[in-house]
Amino acid sequence: MIEFRQLSKSFGTNHVLKGIDLTIRDGEITYVIGTSGTGKSVLVKHIVGLLYPDSGRIVIDGNDVTDYSESRWREVRSNYVLVFQHSTLFDSMTLRQNVALPLRKHKGLSRRDSFERAMDFLRTVGMDEKADRMPSDVGPPERKRVAIARALTLEPDCAILDEPTTGLDVVASGNVDQMIDHLGRELNKTVIVVSHDLRSIFGVADRIIFLYNGLVRLDGPPEAFRSSDDPVVQQFIRGEPTGPMET
């Protein structure tokens, strides 16, 4: 369980998070949504110690991790998998080699076993048929899917995916959505997805956290989000721009 208590973060005069209170429960698929630039990435970076808050606390599984040192954060991070917007692959390795590498390095599999297991992970993201291509032979959306497959080999308790479907076409997005669903429902992982894409959310999310103007504007299941009579929420659902100073 991950808890934020009155978390605030500014960059100079840019007050990005203004006192965030929220709890992310184990085994749920939580979507963090909001328009571009609202602080979604900043928020999730606090969960893994890539950013430190100006004030407020972060509590993970009952431990206050707010003031953890870098080495203790590394320990925390080993339970997580993170796929950021611009995750990159090794250019000089095939897609399969990219996915097999952590299986050999961190899971101690033999070369042959790692190659076999890598195919299972590539299948999950629909990339098994291109396993022996080089990263430069496939498009950016496909590279992103392989980056996700590679991250999943570490079998984390919690996966954080920052904008996993941005730039993907409908079919590829559908594959990623299925994968998120599989992670949460079958493998019972905690999954946190950052997104500004509403297309997939309603089918997949257990819970939606809507960030707006530095605060949590709505926190609840998809039904609560859809039926909300908050005009800001309605505007977001309709895809209309929401003014930053509106309350």
Ligand SMILES: Nc1ncnc2c1ncn2[C@@H]1O[C@H](COP(=O)(O)OP(=O)(O)O)[C@@H](O)[C@H]1O
């Ligand atoms: N390391 C940083 N230094 C300064 N400003 C930052 C940094 N990271 C993010 N910001 C600013 O914080 C705001 C929120 O950014 P971000 O969390 O990336 O938005 P998004 O919701 O699109 O993920 C933006 O105004 C961005 O410019």
Ligand SMILES: [Mg+2]
């Ligand atoms: Mg972002």
